[in-house]
Amino acid sequence: MSILIIPAILSGMMMGAVYALVALGLTLIYGVLHIINFTHGSLLMLALYVVYFLNFHLGLDPYWVIPFVLPLFFVVGYCLQRGLIAPMSGGSEQNVLLITLAISLMIDNLALYFWTSNTRSVDIAYAYDTVEIFGALLPFGRVVAFVVALAAAPLVWAFMAFTRTGSAIRAVAIEKRGAELVGIDVNHTYAICFGIGTACVALAACLLLPTFYVTPQVGYTFVLVAFTTVVLGGMGSLPGALLAGLLLGIIESLCGLFLGESLGQIGIFLAFILILFFKPSGLFGKRAGA
Amino acid sequence: MLEIKGLKAGYGAMSVLQGIDMQIHAGEIVALLGSNGVGKTTLNNVISGFIVPTAGSVTFKGQRITGLKPLEIVALGIAHVPEGRKIFPNLSVRDNLKLGAFRRAHERIKQNFDRICALFPRLKERLDQLAGTLSGGEQQMLAIGRGMMSEPELIILDEPSLGLSPIMVEEMFAMIAQINAEGAAVLLVEQNVMQSLSAAKRAYVLEQGRFVMEGEAASLLANPQLQQAYLGL
Ligand SMILES: Nc1ncnc2c1ncn2[C@@H]1O[C@H](COP(=O)(O)OP(=O)(O)OP(=O)(O)O)[C@@H](O)[C@H]1O
Numbered sequence: 001m002s003i004l005i006i007p008a009i010l011s012g013m014m015m016g017a018v019y020a021l022v023a024l025g026l027t028l029i030y031g032v033l034h035i036i037n038f039t040h041g042s043l044l045m046l047a048l049y050v051v052y053f054l055n056f057h058l059g060l061d062p063y064w065v066i067p068f069v070l071p072l073f074f075v076v077g078y079c080l081q082r083g084l085i086a087p088m089s090g091g092s093e094q095n096v097l098l099i100t101l102a103i104s105l106m107i108d109n110l111a112l113y114f115w116t117s118n119t120r121s122v123d124i125a126y127a128y129d130t131v132e133i134f135g136a137l138l139p140f141g142r143v144v145a146f147v148v149a150l151a152a153a154p155l156v157w158a159f160m161a162f163t164r165t166g167s168a169i170r171a172v173a174i175e176k177r178g179a180e181l182v183g184i185d186v187n188h189t190y191a192i193c194f195g196i197g198t199a200c201v202a203l204a205a206c207l208l209l210p211t212f213y214v215t216p217q218v219g220y221t222f223v224l225v226a227f228t229t230v231v232l233g234g235m236g237s238l239p240g241a242l243l244a245g246l247l248l249g250i251i252e253s254l255c256g257l258f259l260g261e262s263l264g265q266i267g268i269f270l271a272f273i274l275i276l277f278f279k280p281s282g283l284f285g286k287r288a289g290a
Numbered sequence: 291m292l293e294i295k296g297l298k299a300g301y302g303a304m305s306v307l308q309g310i311d312m313q314i315h316a317g318e319i320v321a322l323l324g325s326n327g328v329g330k331t332t333l334n335n336v337i338s339g340f341i342v343p344t345a346g347s348v349t350f351k352g353q354r355i356t357g358l359k360p361l362e363i364v365a366l367g368i369a370h371v372p373e374g375r376k377i378f379p380n381l382s383v384r385d386n387l388k389l390g391a392f393r394r395a396h397e398r399i400k401q402n403f404d405r406i407c408a409l410f411p412r413l414k415e416r417l418d419q420l421a422g423t424l425s426g427g428e429q430q431m432l433a434i435g436r437g438m439m440s441e442p443e444l445i446i447l448d449e450p451s452l453g454l455s456p457i458m459v460e461e462m463f464a465m466i467a468q469i470n471a472e473g474a475a476v477l478l479v480e481q482n483v484m485q486s487l488s489a490a491k492r493a494y495v496l497e498q499g500r501f502v503m504e505g506e507a508a509s510l511l512a513n514p515q516l517q518q519a520y521l522g523l
């Protein structure tokens with residue numbers, strides 16, 4: 001049995017790292033702007049299409065477009081928050097919820113209209129080369145995704161901890177008025193934060209596509225898992241999101257192993273219900289609501 | 291340096307300030323007195339750009355600042371240390387101070403940091419402590435220190451001695467004198483009438499939306515009307 005379990009855990013961790021990356025963006029936006037961002041999944045889907053088309057039309061490798069797609073989606077996120085979400089919500093947090101939901105429905109349906117519901121994937125031969133780790137044979141693309149996604153988390157953390165913009169973001173998150181008093185541009189800071197969150201999904205898209213697929217609905221899968229990750233990790237907690245993402249990846253993979261591939265996600269939602277029941281503040285959620 | 295003319299402001303239909311004229315000259319301490327709820331904090335918030343007045347103007351160093359955003363006003367050299375302090379509880383004392391220089395005097399962050407550490411030794415001992423875990427008095431010092439980091443030409447202190455022990459109040463007034471000696475004009479809002487009139491050069495007394503008394507602090511202190519109303523003499 002362990003011959004199956006170890007590879008399942010490892011491959012679950014590979015996927016879990018990507019969940020963690022998507023959730024990192026979501027939890028960052030929640031932690032600073034205090035909004036539940038429903039556009040997150042749609043932006044991931046958009047990023048997947050961008051990476052797909054760059055490959056399909058220009059033959060560009062998904063990994064090599066990272067330096068281009070990341071800043072592009074940072075700008076997309078920045079503009080979306082500053083140009084659309086902030087002005088339309090007029091500062092009310094309930095409005096934001098509906099607006100992000102509306103924008104996400106619009107993006108998803110436009111995608112369906114223009115790109116149809118066909119499932120598309122790229123053909124990057126080396127992505128499925130196998131790498132042997134602890135006796136398990138894992139696709140190269142998943143290993144890359146794991147390593148890069150895990151490296152992204154400390155980078156975001158270091159940015160928040162050591163840069164001037166990072167401390168402005170932390171200041172705005174907890175004490176908006178105080179931030180304005182020292183002359184921080186709160187709207188700009190919110191938008192930067194939204195941009196970073198969006199860049200996280202763009203990176204996830206680049207890492208995913210070689211071993212995954214894209215459809216207009218693909219965002220739902222991830223955003224549901226990402227929400228679960230955020231809740232499990234403790235709303236707004238970066239290390240929480242990271243650990244919870246990995247954990248959910250493993251849970252999904254093990255459930256897939258024991259219950260059958262198509263039921264893997266049941267484990268995630270079972271975990272979600274159990275967390276809400278026993279520890280609603282999440283693994284790292286002692287400061288939730290602070 | 292700061293010139294307020296015919297200022298009216300309020301909240302929705304309720305008017306709080308009903309035509310106010312005020313001057314603050316470079317380098318002086320001006321006390322703003324008045325009982326609870328007369329609009330002292332409202333006036334501070336108008337000056338620092340959080341409330342847009344319904345009439346009148348505020349000019350700073352010859353430039354009209356009514357309608358400017360708070361961050362633009364900070365950049366011009368006004369620091370507002372608000373009621374309730376509004377420090378960043380999840381950040382260290384050090385990071386709180388550094389953020390004080392976010393919009394202004396960022397080039398001299400090092401010198402100002404050292405200067406403020408010298409002024410507030412209690413903060414210096416606690417640079418790595420989270421601001422939220424400081425005592426009330428220390429938080430007040432941090433709020434003032436953070437304001438000082440932008441090298442303001444005018445610093446607004448809204449009830450800095452609120453909730454402090456008598457010894458800390460003494461210490462606080464000594465610090466205010468020190469801050470002023472280093473060159474900043476101070477607008478001091480206080481309930482502590484006696485002490486603030488002793489510290490200030492001039493003072494204004496706000497009642498029902500207007501200034502009912504103003505002038506040299508020393509002569510207000512000797513004014514029987516003020517003594518009766520605010521000192522209970
Ligand atoms: N955001 C607000 N919305 C509505 N009314 C307000 C608001 N802020 C203050 N007020 C009212 O405006 C009046 C003046 O308030 P302000 O805070 O300026 O008084 P203050 O002189 O600073 O009082 P204190 O000495 O108690 O701090 C009060 O009647 C207060 O209830």
Ligand SMILES: [Mg+2]
Nearest residue numbers: 330331332373
């Ligand atoms: Mg007040």
